[in-house]
Amino acid sequence: MAIAPKPKFEKKxxxxxxxLWQKRFKAVGDVGPYYLNIITGEKLGPVGPGVKMSEVYVNIVFDEYFRPSDELEDSIAKIEDKAVEGLDYLIANGEIDDKSRCDIAMLLALQACRYPERFADRMELxxxxxxxxxxxxxLSNVSELNSAIAQTGMLPGASFTEAEFARLKGADEASVSHELDDILALHGYEAHYNPGLIISATTTVASHLLALEWKLVHSPTPAFILSDRPVPMQVGYGFFVGLTASYGLKITKPVETVATGKICSQEASEPEIDEINAQVRGRAQTLICGPGAWVHEL
Structure with missing residues (x-):
């Protein structure tokens, strides 16, 4: 049988x-943002993103013949290109409409799903x-199973269906033991089990974000920062994030049904700017960036 052509593998x-997101944090006229390495204290800028906020082969996947591929990295790039349209609409219009809100929700959701440590955590789980x-x-029935799983604390709020319980009960002990051994041997590069599984949750996470309350704030003087972990890995029911150098977003749990339509920006107070930037910097692992040399002092 002929083997499929070798997959494209060019990106390191x-x-x-x-x-594209990092570039939205530069001041007008600069080639790029100012960067600060919060670990070493190294200060850069204004410079282009280059390979900053990247990792080597973090989105690598393999085909069934264990040949490396750019497939996942390429698919992520397509989502990014579409999602950044929402930021550009915001920059041009000073507001968010329904379409750009969906674009930005996808950008934030993709960010939460793509962290390398998230996949490692999910694999261990x-x-x-x-x-x-x-x-x-x-166990006797699906209710007992769900109760037992809930007591482990591994999957808060999750539940198994009758059909899933029937599949578990119908499997013989040898098959279950064999499958368990296979799962415990996973390293995350298999064709059937890789970071793409986590990325596929982006739409679900985006839908969750769209159901929350959004407050858009604007700073007349570019004042917001971005970090290498701009949104939390667990988005929950609220977080603050800089969207661009001049716009920040406060996402909170709604007290009533969230209305659709345009979200107009409000002028950000100094405490709001500090609060948003503090959250973004607090999540950073190594790098933060922003539209001025003041970033070097954060």
Missing amino acids: DHHVVPK GKYLAIALKDFKN
Whole structure:
């Protein structure tokens, strides 16, 4: 049988935060933002993003013949290109409409899903869950299974269906043991189990974000920063983030049904700017960037 053509594999440095997003944090007339390495204190700028906020082969995937591929990195780039349209609408109009809100929600959701440590955490959770399911195979019904899983604290709010419980009960012990061994041996590069599984959750996370309350704030003088971990890994029901050098976003749990339509910006107070930037910097692992040399003092 003929083997499929060798997949495209050309990219080494994979951005954890899109270059296109970093570029929206430069001042007018500058070639790029100012950067600060919060670990070493190194100060750069204004410079282009280059390979900043990237990691080597972080989005690498392999085909069934264990040949490396750019497939996941390329698919992420397509989502980025579309999502950044929302930022450009905001910059041009000073507001967010329904379409740009969806674009920005996808950008934020993709960011939350793409962190390398998120996939590592999910893979470890999957292994613990597999062990638990083998132990819980002999429970009487799906209610007992869901109760037992809830007590482990691994999947808050999740529940198994009757059909899923029937599949578990119907599997013989040898098959379950064999599958458990396979799961415990996973390293995250398999054709059937790789970071693409986490990225595929982007739309679901974006839908969650769209159901929350958004407050858009504007600074007449560019004042917001971006970091290499701009949004939290667990978005929950609220966080603050800089969208561009001049616009920040405060996402909170709504007290009533969220209305659709345009979101107009409000002038940001100094405490609001500080609060948003403090959250963004607090999540940073190594780098922050922004539209002025003042970033070097944060």
